[in-house]
Amino acid sequence: MLKASGGCLCGDVRYRLDGEPSMVAVCHCRTCQRNTGSAFSTNLVMPEGAVELTGDRPAIYEERASAECPPFFRSFCARCGSPISGKGNAYPGIVFIKGGNAR
Numbered sequence: 001m002l003k004a005s006g007g008c009l010c011g012d013v014r015y016r017l018d019g020e021p022s023m024v025a026v027c028h029c030r031t032c033q034r035n036t037g038s039a040f041s042t043n044l045v046m047p048e049g050a051v052e053l054t055g056d057r058p059a060i061y062e063e064r065a066s067a068e069c070p071p072f073f074r075s076f077c078a079r080c081g082s083p084i085s086g087k088g089n090a091y092p093g094i095v096f097i098k099g100g101n102a103r
Helices: 030-036
Strands: 002-008 014-017 025-026 041-047 049-054 058-064 070-077 083-086 096-099
Touching: 014 083, 030 041, 030 083
Parallel strands: none
Antiparallel strands: 002 014, 014 049, 025 041, 041 096, 058 070, 070 083, 083 096
16 A cells, blocks of 8 residues: 655645555646646546645646636645646546655
C-alpha cells in the first residue's frame, strides 16, 4: 500500500496519500500543459478517501473546456502557485494528484 506525502513549493499546502493509485495518468491536453507549464501533466489518480489535505487550504480554479463541459476544479497554493490536484463531477470519487509534488 502506498503511503506518501507531498505539497507545494513553499510548504503551505500539504497532503498525505494512504492507498494505491487507481492509475497513473500522463495527460497532454492543452489545459494540463498550461496548468503545469510543461508538455504534459503526470497525475496519481487516487480514491478521494485516500487523500488527506493538511496545512493551508488550497485555492480553487473552476475550469470549463467548453460551455457544454462539466466543470473541473484545479487546486493550487495561493501563496506560491504550485498545482496540487484536480477533480470534477465527470470523475466521481477520484482526485488527480500532481505527481511532481508527491514524495
